[in-house]
Amino acid sequence: DSGVTQTPKHLITATGQRVTLRCSPRSGDLSVYWYQQSLDQGLQFLIQYYNGEERAKGNILERFSAQQFPDLHSELNLSSLELGDSALYFCASSVWGNTEAFFGQGTRLTVV
Amino acid sequence: EDQVTQSPEALRLQEGESSSLNCSYTVSGLRGLFWYRQDPGKGPEFLFTLYSAGEEKEKERLKATLTKKESFLHITAPKPEDSATYLCAGVYSGAGSYQLTFGKGTKLSVIP
Numbered sequence: 535d536s537g538v539t540q541t542p543k544h545l546i547t548a549t550g551q552r553v554t555l556r557c558s559p560r561s562g563d564l565s566v567y568w569y570q571q572s573l574d575q576g577l578q579f580l581i582q583y584y585n586g587e588e589r590a591k592g593n594i595l596e597r598f599s600a601q602q603f604p605d606l607h608s609e610l611n612l613s614s615l616e617l618g619d620s621a622l623y624f625c626a627s628s629v630w631g632n633t634e635a636f637f638g639q640g641t642r643l644t645v646v
Numbered sequence: 647e648d649q650v651t652q653s654p655e656a657l658r659l660q661e662g663e664s665s666s667l668n669c670s671y672t673v674s675g676l677r678g679l680f681w682y683r684q685d686p687g688k689g690p691e692f693l694f695t696l697y698s699a700g701e702e703k704e705k706e707r708l709k710a711t712l713t714k715k716e717s718f719l720h721i722t723a724p725k726p727e728d729s730a731t732y733l734c735a736g737v738y739s740g741a742g743s744y745q746l747t748f749g750k751g752t753k754l755s756v757i758p
Contacts, residue, residue: 536689567746576750577690577733582743589743624689631744632677632737637689 537561540625540638548646552613555641559606559627565589566608567628567635568600572621583608584631615645650736652749659756662723667752669717669734677744678737679717681710683730684751690733693719724756 537560547553559566568580579592583602594600597615602608612619622642626635649672659665671679678697682690694703696712703710707728709720719732731751738745 536691538689569748577748579745579747582745584743590745592745622687626690626746631746632739634680634692634695635735635746636692637682639689640687642687 536636536638538625538627538636538638540623540641542641543639544642544644546644546646547615549615549617551615551645552611553615553643555610555612555623555625555643557608557610557625557627557638559608559625560636563627563629563636564606565628565631565635566602566606567626568608568610569624569626570621571624571640577624580610582631589631612643617645619643620645649738649747650734650749652732652734652752654752655750656753657755659721659724659754661725661756661758664720664722664724666721667719667732667734667754669719669749670715671717671734671736672738673715675738675740676736677739679712680735680737680746681717681719682733682735684733685730693732721754724754726756726758729754729756 539558564585569577580594582590600610622640626637628635651670681693684690694710733751734749
């Protein structure tokens, strides 16, 4: 158990809908990362927060947004969902950016 | 240009047949290099952190090493339970933040 908790574990929704994925980082970790992993693809970096502030952005679509709250949990919002958004979405946390990051078990999103 | 490149993409070994996985990285801006193991449908599991050329870390049958241009993950006398995808990730600094960039991974299969 990495100490990073993601909910829900599975999510099935229709095209055009909006969903929210939640991540609770390990105790004491201030940095949160979000990654997308499509079938047989590598981990694609979406966005990083540190202590509530956005610090880095990857190839995140405009339909996607995220935030980190004062209690350090983070949410990833995906809207106007398309079939191609079906993927595993991982959250990871670390103390700071250059220390090891620990991953949650992911949310498997299926868009039908 | 990819900052982190792993080879081979896939590797099949007989049980007990030792081998090495390679990770080449862009040197500029690198602040650390991590190795992870990922089982299908699961989140990456942290294995090792390497910060300086010449550094080595060991855990059971795995040993990670770092040179000025590459990192290697040596697997000694592997067992079927070592079958997984092994991911290398570089931490790069820039614009006041750090970004964790993953390679595409090496899928290791150990045959009994």
